[in-house]
Amino acid sequence: MCSSADSLRSESFYERMFARFYDRFMNRIETTVLLRRRQRLLRPLCGRILEIGSGTGINFPLYSSEADVVAIEPSRSMMQKARERMTTLDLSRRAEPPPKIRTEILGIGDPELENLIPPNSVDAVVFTLVLCTVPDPEYAIRFAKSRLKKGGKLLLLEHVLAESSAGRILQKTLNPFWKRFAQGCHLDRDPISIVRSEGFRLLEADRFRNTLPFYQAIYESI
Secondary structure, three states: OOOHHHHHOOOOHHHHHHHHHHHHHHHHHHHHHHHHHHHHHHOOOOEEEEEEOOOOOOOHHHOOOOEEEEEEOOOHHHHHHHHHHHOOHHHHOOOOOOOEEEEEOOOOOOHHHHHHOOOOOEEEEEEEOOOOOOOOHHHHHHHHHHHEEEEEEEEEEEEOOOOOHHHHHHHHHHHHHHHHHOOOOOOOOOHHHHHHHOOOEEEEEEEEEEOEEEEEEEEEOO
16 A cells, blocks of 8 residues: 555655656557547546546546546656646637546555545546556555445556466566566556456456557446
């Protein structure tokens, strides 16, 4: 879990540089592959939404005007980029008002988050490219489940464990080096199994590949 102490610690030079250049590093895959998938997941959402690990705020322009979002991110440098992105929303969305977005520098497991988001209070929880980095993905999914209303939606867009044995061996081999480069990102996590073990109802899912194996899905809390 990410604790309040984690959220308040000073960030290293590498962490600040990683946040600064993250969007540039991800630009190609975002524009060619992930953007339309994010749109498919996020555009229909309305009501109260918790976005866990908002990063640089790449999802913010994709929410409808009916969305009331609480976006949490433990990295101050990432959140600074997200808040800069928020200042452009009014200018980029002339056809409709921007969504309501509240940003908080918090991580999963932070006591302040427990109070900010009461149990059974949100219509949707969003995880996009974040379950690879949270210290305890099992806890993150359990927390999401506890905060969702009955019938609330859990939305995932994550890179996942390969289906083939050869792919899994490669992921595990590269993982120690990748974690150092990519700020704790794990190549070999299996979020699909975690979500299934928590008893969500699957509404739709799609596996796809772009160098890494990815998984896009909508689950329902029952």
